[in-house]
Amino acid sequence: MATADITVYGAGVFGLSVAWACQSRGARVRVIDPHGVAAGASGGIVGALAPHVPENWNAKKAFQLDSLLMAGDFWREIAEISGLDPGYARHGRLQPIEDGPALERALARAEGARALWRGAAEWRVVPAPAGNDPWQPAGAGGHLIHDTLSARVHPRRACTALATALTARGAEILPDGAATGLVLWATGAAGLARLSDETGRAAGSAIKGQAALFQLDRAGAPQLYADGLHVVPHADGTVAVGSTSERTFASPDGTDALLDDVIARARHAVAALRDAPVIARWAGLRPRARSRAPMLGAHPLRQGHFIANGGFKIGFGMAPKVAEVMARLMLDGVDDIPEGFEVRASL
Ligand SMILES: Cc1cc2nc3c(=O)[nH]c(=O)nc-3n(C[C@H](O)[C@H](O)[C@H](O)COP(=O)(O)OP(=O)(O)OC[C@H]3O[C@@H](n4cnc5c(N)ncnc54)[C@H](O)[C@@H]3O)c2cc1C
Structure with a gap:
């Protein structure tokens, strides 16, 4: 099979991650961003990779769980190939439980996590530490939620590491240039505004x-x-x-x-x-699609063009799985995109 050429517009975490997944599957990749790597939302400092609550399960939550569970291997590989630290670590998260009803909800969610998180992580209720531990959230009425799924990454450094891994494996990252082959638009908030203009529908904001x-x-x-x-x-x-x-x-x-x-x-x-x-x-x-979910799939107006956008508040948490499904769609024509994440869901 001939090598596929992919041009990615947008060097944020979505564009770089999809570029990486395509390159790892043998595609020749070019990333174009006039503002440079991580110039948009992805150049930030927070980097919480935190799960949805384990209840009212649906395809979106399952997709996010897969992505959070993929993150360790994803960022380890990027660290190895780039020689740079993306700042990934999974140290879990503590949240206060304020009162009796909140405690009941937390205990029910602990049951939910046992059933839904496939034994890969826990959501448990623990006693708040005695004494004045300065590293605990205020307002805990004697108990905390401790989940072992939450992780973090350093957004700006993670994108630099991704870009370095891509170029180490032969990709080009350029401020401008012509598109060749299949095209991905991962242009964040500017991309949502442009899509709204082009389609005449409010795709997001x-x-x-x-x-x-x-x-x-x-x-x-x-x-x-x-x-x-x-x-x-x-x-x-x-x-x-x-x-x-x-x-x-x-x-x-x-x-x-x-x-x-x-x-x-x-x-x-x-x-x-x-x-x-x-x-x-x-x-x-933050790029928020109208559906509030990620916006993934074929471009509605241009043959051979695709969109990966709508990361909104959890773009870093979603990136490994977004990369996987977009690479499969673009290179193999296999559509694993969950219902509600399709481009049409926001148009
Ligand atoms: C304050 C804040 C805190 C956040 N905290 C978290 C968090 O804790 N955890 C988490 O998972 N997520 C968090 N997010 C969300 C996350 O940062 C975003 O979901 C994610 O960065 C979106 O990535 P992106 O690649 O889609 O967009 P962007 O990072 O915005 O990248 C889009 C890129 O496209 C480029 N571009 C635009 N137009 C063109 C064009 N025509 N041609 C080429 N390139 C173009 C831009 O220069 C930009 O580099 C936070 C966001 C903010 C703002």
Whole structure:
């Protein structure tokens, strides 16, 4: 069989991951992004790979579970070939259980996880540590949820590692150039706006997020989820906290008082953050498809073109499985895309 040529527009985590999966299956790959690697939402700092709650199971949740379980091998291979650390580690997550009804729900979900997570990870209710452990979420009425599935990756470094692995194996990553062969559009929020213009239908929108980075070494500790915030310790002695969720905004990449509020809530929710300095503030635009699910499949207007978009709040968690199904669709014509993830679901 002749080698397939693939041109990927967009060097975010979706474009780079699909490029990697196609290259691993023997395709010759070119990635084009005028703004460079991880210039969009994927250049962020949070990187929580956190599961949906194990209840009301559906194809979307099953897809995400597969992807989270693929992540360890996926990022290990990228680390080996690039020689760079994508910052992946699976240290689990703690969440507070505030009251009796929440405890009942958590216990039911522990049962759900036993049935649904195939023995690959646990969702368990544990006693909150006695004393004043500064690394626990405030508001726990004596118990915490501890899940062993949550992991983290360093978004910006993961994309740099992916790009380095791709070029080490012969791919080109360019600021511009002509498309050859099959074409993938993984162009994030800009791609959703363009698709909306081209089809005359609102395919999705940009949802701004702001996040902060604290100087605090908790590498190896579980991430926390408290007061609606992801608190994610990274290997480099920092802790990322996010995020806001903004439908309307004046500046797509500026940070403001909304992030000050996130920082104040994080300091209140986690004692260890109270006096830790904030060393970076970051904002980006999440690509949210109209369906809120990833948008995957053939381009509705162009033969031989495909779309991978709509990563929204969990693009890094979804990337390994998105890469697999898109490579199978583009190279083998096999369509494993779950119902609700198809491009038409958002048009
Ligand atoms: C504050 C914040 C916190 C987040 N936290 C998490 C988290 O904890 N866990 C998680 O899993 N996800 C998280 N996300 C979501 C995640 O970052 C996104 O889902 C993911 O990065 C989307 O990847 P993408 O490749 O689709 O888009 P992007 O990363 O936006 O990449 C699109 C790329 O396309 C390029 N482009 C645009 N137009 C063109 C064109 N015409 N030609 C070529 N290239 C083009 C852009 O330059 C850009 O590089 C967060 C997002 C934000 C903003």
